[in-house]
Amino acid sequence: xxxxxxxxxxxxxxxxxxxxxxxxxxxxxxxxxxxxxxxxxxxxxxxxxxxxxxxxxxxxxxxxxxxxxxxxxxxxxxxxxxxxxxxxxxxxxxxxxxxxxxxxxxxxxxxxxxxxxxxxxxxxxxxxxxxxxxxxxxxxxxxxxxxxxxxxxxxxxxxxxxxxxxxxxxxxxxxxxxxxxxxxxxxxxxxxxxxxxxxxxxxxxxxxxxxxxxxxxxxxxxxxxxxxxxxxxxxxxxxxxxxxxxxxxxxxxxxxxxxxxxxxxxxxxxxxxxxxxxxxxxxxxxxxxxxxxxxxxxxxxxxxxxxxxxxxxxxxx
Numbered sequence: 001x002x003x004x005x006x007x008x009x010x011x012x013x014x015x016x017x018x019x020x021x022x023x024x025x026x027x028x029x030x031x032x033x034x035x036x037x038x039x040x041x042x043x044x045x046x047x048x049x050x051x052x053x054x055x056x057x058x059x060x061x062x063x064x065x066x067x068x069x070x071x072x073x074x075x076x077x078x079x080x081x082x083x084x085x086x087x088x089x090x091x092x093x094x095x096x097x098x099x100x101x102x103x104x105x106x107x108x109x110x111x112x113x114x115x116x117x118x119x120x121x122x123x124x125x126x127x128x129x130x131x132x133x134x135x136x137x138x139x140x141x142x143x144x145x146x147x148x149x150x151x152x153x154x155x156x157x158x159x160x161x162x163x164x165x166x167x168x169x170x171x172x173x174x175x176x177x178x179x180x181x182x183x184x185x186x187x188x189x190x191x192x193x194x195x196x197x198x199x200x201x202x203x204x205x206x207x208x209x210x211x212x213x214x215x216x217x218x219x220x221x222x223x224x225x226x227x228x229x230x231x232x233x234x235x236x237x238x239x240x241x242x243x244x245x246x247x248x249x250x251x252x253x254x255x256x257x258x259x260x261x262x263x264x265x266x267x268x269x270x271x272x273x274x275x276x277x278x279x280x281x282x283x284x285x286x287x288x289x290x291x292x293x294x295x296x297x298x299x300x301x302x303x304x305x306x307x308x309x310x311x312x313x314x315x316x317x
Contacts, residue, residue, distance in 0.1 A: 043167035048079035050227030071217035149177035280305025
C-alpha cells in the first residue's frame with residue numbers, strides 16, 4: 001500500500017505530494033465572504049409524471065387539460081412544483097396520489113435512466129404553492145385510492161426556454177399501474193383523461209374527431225416518449241410488466257400487456273413457454289378464472305425475480 005505525507009501550512013491548507021487540497025472552510029479562515037445567492041439567477045424545480053396504464057388493450061397515458069396560462073386549454077402531463085420541505089421522491093409520490101389516488105410502491109432513481117434531455121416542462125404555476133397545514137381537510141379521493149403503482153425517476157429536463165414564465169427544471173418520473181378508472185382533475189387542471197400514447201405522440205385523433213390534434217403543452221411529448229421507451233426497454237429484462245397487472249393475473253393478460261407496451265402481436269404458445277419457464281418471474285397462485293371466457297385459466301402472481309434471465313427480447317418491427 002502506498003502512503004503519502006500530508007503537511008498543513010499556516011493557512012490551514014492541506015498539502016499532499018499530489019497537490020493542494022482546497023477546503024471551502026479556508027475561505028472563512030481568511031475572512032473571505034461566502035458566495036452571494038442573489039448573484040445567481042433563480043429557478044424552480046418541478047416533478048412531471050408520465051403515468052402509464054393499459055386500457056382496452058392499448059398503452060395509455062394520463063393527461064390533464066391546463067386551466068391556466070401558459071398553454072391554457074392544452075393537454076399536458078400532470079405535475080407540480082417541489083415544495084421547500086420535500087425531496088424529489090416525496091414530491092413525485094404526492095403528485096401521484098393527488099392526480100390518481102395511487103400510492104407509490106417504489107420510488108427510486110433507476111440506473112437505466114436516459115441522459116438528461118435538453119427540454120423539460122412544468123405543468124403548474126410559476127410559484128410553488130405553500131404546503132397545506134397537517135390538519136387541512138383532504139379532498140375526496142379518486143376511485144383508485146389505496147392501490148399501488150410502480151414509480152421511478154425518469155430523467156431531468158432543463159432547457160432554459162422550456163417554460164415561458166421563468167427558468168424551470170423538471171425531474172420527470174415514470175409511473176406504471178394496472179387498468180385505472182377515469183381520472184379526476186386537480187390543481188390548475190381543467191379536466192383529465194386517459195389517451196393512447198401512440199395518438200398523443202403522433203398527434204393523431206387522441207381525443208376524438210371533434211377536437212383538433214395539437215401537440216402536448218411544453219415539451220411533454222418528449223417526456224412521454226422517453227417514458228414509453230423506458231417502459232418498453234425495461235420489460236425486456238425485468239419483471240416490470242407485472243406492474244400493469246392486478247395482483248393475480250393470467251398468462252394471457254400478461255401477454256396483452258407486452259403486446260400493448262411493445263405495439264406487437266405475440267404468439268400465445270411461445271409467450272406462455274417463455275414466461276412460465278423464466279425462473280422467479282411468475283408464481284402460480286393456486287386459483288383459476290373464467291373472466292376471459294372459455295376454459296378456466298390458471299392464475300399467477302409476480303415472483304421474486306427482478307431481473308429476467310433469459311430476457312424477454314422485444315420483436316423487431
